[in-house]
Amino acid sequence: MQIVDSLTARGHGVTVACRRNSALHQRLIDSTIDKVPVRFGGDFDPFTILRIARLIVHRNIDVVFVHTEKELRIGGIASLLADVPVIVSHEVDFPIKNSFLNKLFYGRIASVVVANSYATKNTLLTSAPWLCAEKIHVVWKGVDAGRFRLPSSGKLREEFHIGGEDSVIGFVGRLDEQKGLLTLLEAMAIVVERHRNARLILAGEGNLRPAAEKFLTDRNLNGHAYFAGFREDIPEFLRGIDFLVMPSNWEGFGYAAVEAMAAGKAVIASNVSSLPEIVDDHRTGLLVPPRSPGRLADAIVTLVDNPKLRDSLGKAGARKAGNVFSLTTMAAHVESLLLEASGSRAGKQSAGSARPPVAGWRLLYHWLL
Numbered sequence: 001m002q003i004v005d006s007l008t009a010r011g012h013g014v015t016v017a018c019r020r021n022s023a024l025h026q027r028l029i030d031s032t033i034d035k036v037p038v039r040f041g042g043d044f045d046p047f048t049i050l051r052i053a054r055l056i057v058h059r060n061i062d063v064v065f066v067h068t069e070k071e072l073r074i075g076g077i078a079s080l081l082a083d084v085p086v087i088v089s090h091e092v093d094f095p096i097k098n099s100f101l102n103k104l105f106y107g108r109i110a111s112v113v114v115a116n117s118y119a120t121k122n123t124l125l126t127s128a129p130w131l132c133a134e135k136i137h138v139v140w141k142g143v144d145a146g147r148f149r150l151p152s153s154g155k156l157r158e159e160f161h162i163g164g165e166d167s168v169i170g171f172v173g174r175l176d177e178q179k180g181l182l183t184l185l186e187a188m189a190i191v192v193e194r195h196r197n198a199r200l201i202l203a204g205e206g207n208l209r210p211a212a213e214k215f216l217t218d219r220n221l222n223g224h225a226y227f228a229g230f231r232e233d234i235p236e237f238l239r240g241i242d243f244l245v246m247p248s249n250w251e252g253f254g255y256a257a258v259e260a261m262a263a264g265k266a267v268i269a270s271n272v273s274s275l276p277e278i279v280d281d282h283r284t285g286l287l288v289p290p291r292s293p294g295r296l297a298d299a300i301v302t303l304v305d306n307p308k309l310r311d312s313l314g315k316a317g318a319r320k321a322g323n324v325f326s327l328t329t330m331a332a333h334v335e336s337l338l339l340e341a342s343g344s345r346a347g348k349q350s351a352g353s354a355r356p357p358v359a360g361w362r363l364l365y366h367w368l369l
Helices: 002-009 023-028 046-058 069-082 100-109 118-127 155-159 181-194 209-218 234-240 255-262 293-305 307-323 327-348
Strands: 013-018 034-037 063-066 086-090 112-115 136-138 167-172 198-203 225-229 243-246 266-270 285-288 362-366
Touching (some): 002 013, 013 023, 013 046, 023 034, 046 069, 046 362, 063 069, 063 327, 069 100, 086 100, 086 327, 112 327, 167 181, 181 209, 181 293, 198 234, 234 255, 243 293, 255 266, 255 307, 266 293, 266 307, 285 293, 285 307
Parallel strands (some): 013 034, 013 362, 063 362, 167 198, 167 243, 266 285
16 A cells, blocks of 8 residues: 555555455545455456456556456456556565466566566566566565654553563564564574573464464473564554564565664564665674574674664664655656556557656556455
């Protein structure tokens, strides 16, 4: 929704098409954003395709924006019928199948492919060598830094009864294999042997929580690690920790790292996927190999031992978050892609039938949620 909100604020019209009664639809009920509930059938459901095509025409849509392969097939065909360009985003550092359908839809029907990091772009090019590199554009996600700059209220320490002399290590993400949860717990077992005042707070839920709870009990770490569950107060959570740990085994875009940097916190992250693009080693945080509890423990101890170091890393991270990962920067990049997509379609049309330039685009955000 960041792109939707940012483009709306910049004067563009945005229509969101999503499943009726989905989480996104419920979230938008009280919003002024134009939303259209759509029933999604199979990948080539003609009724859905025709409805999207009619929606494009009736709303005078200039560009369609989709997020998944299924959305690209539905929205791509609808866009062809309505004669407007389609942009597809690829949000996870995973390869796409080298299939005929992907060659058709990613290679020919999509005007622009948006990758959320250079790591994701490289993965796309490796898995799909037929995909033109110039067609793939990297757009890093932006963060509203102002939400994270307030001083901590101290509520997080109060909630978990953590004293002022203790070091609070934060984790934000799903409790699953991707996020490196078990590596983090192994590292904490090492850290606690060297620093009894180290405290880990885990914000998130996931399928590995039972295994994590058993690990903490078996290793007598229950007094050193706490489950915070799913949190709505992430800015306050991040302001309340001393630094963030993100030991992911792979990533899409490490948004939690950007948010922590915006809150002025140092970040320890795995040297995988997009994370090295976000965290500058020894400048805004520390990078460690993935699945390496010992190296992760060493990095945690380094920041526990050096409050001045984590403070300087946090300040540098806040500057980078404000300059590089701002909502303004993200929205400007997306605007340029709208122009490129419109231009690529206009170039395929005759000069007499091409749409004239417009001050604000009408964008259909096609979300299969």
